[in-house]
Amino acid sequence: MAEEKETKSIDQASIELIEKAAKDGVNTVFDRADAMKPCPIGSVGSCCKNCSMGPCRVPLPKGREETPEDKQKRRGVCGATAETIAARNFIRMVAGGAAAHSDHGRGVAELFLAVAKGKAPGYEIKDEQKLMQVALDWGIEIGDRSNNEIAVDIGEKALAEFGRQEGELITLRKAPLKRQELWRQQGVSPRGIDREIVEIMHRTHIGVDQDYKNLLKQGVRAAIGDGWGGSMIATELQDILFGTPAPVLGKANLGVLEKDKVNIIIHGHEPLLSEMIVAVAQEPEMIELAKSKGAKGINLSGMCCTANEILMRHGVAIAGNFLQQELAIVTGAVDAMVVDVQCIMQSIQTVAECYHTKIITTSPKAKIPGAVHIEFDEHDALKSAREIVKTAIENFPNRKGGVYIPGEPVNQIAGFSHETINYLLGGLFRASYRPLNDNIINGRIRGVAGVVGCNNARVKHNEGHVNMVKELIKNDVLVLTTGCNAIACAEAGLLVPEAAREFAGKGLAEVCETVGIPPVLHLGSCVDNSRILIAATAVVKDGGLGDDISELPVAGAAPEWMSEKAISIGQYFVASGVYTVFGVTWPTTGSKEVTDFLFKEMEEMYGGMWDFEPDPIRAAHLMIAHIDKKRKALGIDKARERVLYDMEMRRELDAV
Amino acid sequence: MEYKIEKKPAPGRDEVEVLGDTFEEGTPEGEELGKWRQKLDSREDKLRYLQSGERYWFSEEWFGSEKRKTPA
Ligand code: SF4
Numbered sequence: 001m002a003e004e005k006e007t008k009s010i011d012q013a014s015i016e017l018i019e020k021a022a023k024d025g026v027n028t029v030f031d032r033a034d035a036m037k038p039c040p041i042g043s044v045g046s047c048c049k050n051c052s053m054g055p056c057r058v059p060l061p062k063g064r065e066e067t068p069e070d071k072q073k074r075r076g077v078c079g080a081t082a083e084t085i086a087a088r089n090f091i092r093m094v095a096g097g098a099a100a101h102s103d104h105g106r107g108v109a110e111l112f113l114a115v116a117k118g119k120a121p122g123y124e125i126k127d128e129q130k131l132m133q134v135a136l137d138w139g140i141e142i143g144d145r146s147n148n149e150i151a152v153d154i155g156e157k158a159l160a161e162f163g164r165q166e167g168e169l170i171t172l173r174k175a176p177l178k179r180q181e182l183w184r185q186q187g188v189s190p191r192g193i194d195r196e197i198v199e200i201m202h203r204t205h206i207g208v209d210q211d212y213k214n215l216l217k218q219g220v221r222a223a224i225g226d227g228w229g230g231s232m233i234a235t236e237l238q239d240i241l242f243g244t245p246a247p248v249l250g251k252a253n254l255g256v257l258e259k260d261k262v263n264i265i266i267h268g269h270e271p272l273l274s275e276m277i278v279a280v281a282q283e284p285e286m287i288e289l290a291k292s293k294g295a296k297g298i299n300l301s302g303m304c305c306t307a308n309e310i311l312m313r314h315g316v317a318i319a320g321n322f323l324q325q326e327l328a329i330v331t332g333a334v335d336a337m338v339v340d341v342q343c344i345m346q347s348i349q350t351v352a353e354c355y356h357t358k359i360i361t362t363s364p365k366a367k368i369p370g371a372v373h374i375e376f377d378e379h380d381a382l383k384s385a386r387e388i389v390k391t392a393i394e395n396f397p398n399r400k401g402g403v404y405i406p407g408e409p410v411n412q413i414a415g416f417s418h419e420t421i422n423y424l425l426g427g428l429f430r431a432s433y434r435p436l437n438d439n440i441i442n443g444r445i446r447g448v449a450g451v452v453g454c455n456n457a458r459v460k461h462n463e464g465h466v467n468m469v470k471e472l473i474k475n476d477v478l479v480l481t482t483g484c485n486a487i488a489c490a491e492a493g494l495l496v497p498e499a500a501r502e503f504a505g506k507g508l509a510e511v512c513e514t515v516g517i518p519p520v521l522h523l524g525s526c527v528d529n530s531r532i533l534i535a536a537t538a539v540v541k542d543g544g545l546g547d548d549i550s551e552l553p554v555a556g557a558a559p560e561w562m563s564e565k566a567i568s569i570g571q572y573f574v575a576s577g578v579y580t581v582f583g584v585t586w587p588t589t590g591s592k593e594v595t596d597f598l599f600k601e602m603e604e605m606y607g608g609m610w611d612f613e614p615d616p617i618r619a620a621h622l623m624i625a626h627i628d629k630k631r632k633a634l635g636i637d638k639a640r641e642r643v644l645y646d647m648e649m650r651r652e653l654d655a656v
Numbered sequence: 657m658e659y660k661i662e663k664k665p666a667p668g669r670d671e672v673e674v675l676g677d678t679f680e681e682g683t684p685e686g687e688e689l690g691k692w693r694q695k696l697d698s699r700e701d702k703l704r705y706l707q708s709g710e711r712y713w714f715s716e717e718w719f720g721s722e723k724r725k726t727p728a
């Protein structure tokens with residue numbers, strides 16, 4: 001059985017560090033994934049542990065079709081059917097994801113209000129234009145009031161959306177009118193961000209909601225409250241506080257670490273503290289302190305979505321995505337890894353113990369035994385940031401030998417907010433999505449895909465992301481990306497304008513070259529998926545491509561998803577009318593009814609639906625087929641086939 | 657935005673002040689391309705930009721593909 005060992009990543013730098021970890025005797029996520037296979041019952045949603053009469057397992061019969069008798073027997077102790085169990089599990093994932101995004105949004109809103117009231121020194125309102133924009137959106141008086149006065153109203157209104165009990169979220173007003181109406185008809189307009197999440201927890205408790213369709217409906221409602229609520233609030237307020245992203249040049253991959261400098265990696269999701277660390281790391285006293293310890297300076301880089309946030313606004317380099325967090329430490333060159341919330345593996349502390357890295361937790365919500373905890377105090381953020389940077393600098397002399405930083409960093413251009421896309425396409429005096437719509441109508445751009453989401457240790461690192469995106473752009477589909485997909489694309493060199501010539505189809509390449517944009521546009525972090533919703537809405541509102549998102553030639557995907565947040569994102573994409581394909585595994589296949597509802601019936605109700613295809617190329621083809629279906633419905637399918645006749649061809653025609 | 661005033665010789669007169677270019681020379685590239693929000697400095701400019709640039713949401717006259725719809 002001399003099988004050649006499959007590599008775990010398509011990224012050479014990662015492969016080298018996986019090998020180094022093995023040599024150093026360090027256990028990583030890749031080893032653990034090999035050692036522990038996923039439970040086949042839980043992974044298809046057929047296990048319930050919502051009460052202590054369980055856990056109850058209700059698997060499908062192996063190797064044969066289920067008979068009606070089998071079906072009768074597939075029940076938990078309380079009588080819950082396999083459908084109920086699968087639907088409950090699914091919407092609990094939505095609740096987890098929506099809670100994570102929305103609690104992030106709440107944290108931003110709290111800081112925002114403190115800044116507006118002058119209680120958070122070090123922060124200020126950086127983007128007055130976005131402040132005006134949100135004030136107009138939310139019906140807040142502008143007049144001659146100061147920015148801070150307006151911001152106090154915005155902050156209070158934002159916070160109230162989380163605890164709102166009735167009516168509908170104000171942020172839903174951004175959506176296309178037809179979509180808003182459809183949500184009302186279906187009874188899924190969220191009343192309040194928190195309320196819908198709490199209601200999921202209630203309805204999935206033993207003995208409450210036992211109709212899978214009714215359960216899934218609540219999942220839709222909570223997910224809309226995430227994408228069009230909590231996440232959107234996070235994005236909007238972060239833009240006001242830290243600036244709306246505009247194109248910036250940055251670097252990506254583990255090669256951004258520098259041997260001679262103090263390396264600080266900021267990992268997690270919220271930009272609140274990292275903005276301050278970026279500022280503090282440039283202070284002359286800090287640089288002097290670093291030099292006094294023998295370093296040439298301070299080198300900041302990011303990981304996961306915090307990386308995307310500080311890249312989008314400051315051009316700070318990205319060291320890697322989810323599956324690269326342990327590998328960064330394995331270089332032996334990371335003096336501190338500063339973490340806040342979400343997607344932080346507990347094992348980074350164990351890996352750090354093999355080297356010299358200090359793991360610094362900063363959120364009271366997320367601690368790790370063994371790590372240093374320096375709590376981020378938003379009322380004195382600079383103090384927290386200075387303490388963190390100092391801890392990193394003081395750790396520099398503790399480096400052990402054997403520092404190894406593989407590979408060269410790759411260039412990338414990020415910062416494509418909706419506002420910037422609008423400006424780039426139309427200019428300052430007539431910002432517009434018209435050129436995009438025109439090019440979709442004339443077929444140069446076949447459609448638009450939002451490709452997002454995590455890494456997953458069950459599949460080869462970055463392979464699904466990069467293969468899918470390449471296949472899409474080759475077929476003239478413009479890709480909008482966020483999260484760990486964006487980082488994978490950056491590492492593969494897809495986020496630079498030159499990538500259009502090399503990888504994109506002729507039509508898309510022409511458009512990219514004319515506008516000067518890459519064929520894959522980096523829109524930011526996971527909460528910034530709300531930017532994709534806004535961009536899609538702008539395409540609708542510009543006109544010529546139907547009057548709802550569900551009519552657009554667009555599709556969504558998360559080829560390497562793993563987190564509950566990804567499920568929430570997918571669910572609000574689908575609820576917004578987008579065909580959305582996930583890879584790796586699908587968590588409801590234990591129930592045919594639940595899966596059919598998500599994959600088929602949702603299309604009739606919302607115009608968008610889920611799909612599952614683990615092969616990224618096949619998944620890309622499914623997306624393209626959906627895009628073509630929508631083009632046909634719009635009557636623009638012919639545009640792609642139109643042939644320009646030259647004189648000779650005309651003469652031939654005349655001769656007939 | 658700030659208007660540029662240029663001095664130009666005029667026939668039969670000394671130099672006169674005329675309004676200069678209101679556009680930027682050439683196509684911005686590299687970092688310059690990214691710095692577009694800084695170009696709007698007064699609140700009026702920003703609000704005017706929102707009315708035209710973000711007309712999909714803020715212009716009274718713009719409804720795009722939604723013009724046939726009664727307001728939600
Ligand atoms: S809620 Fe029902 S299905 Fe779930 S563990 Fe309890 S008895 Fe089993």
Ligand code: SF4
Nearest residue numbers: 322343453454483484
């Ligand atoms: S894309 Fe997934 S893995 Fe990456 S930071 Fe977001 S939730 Fe975490």
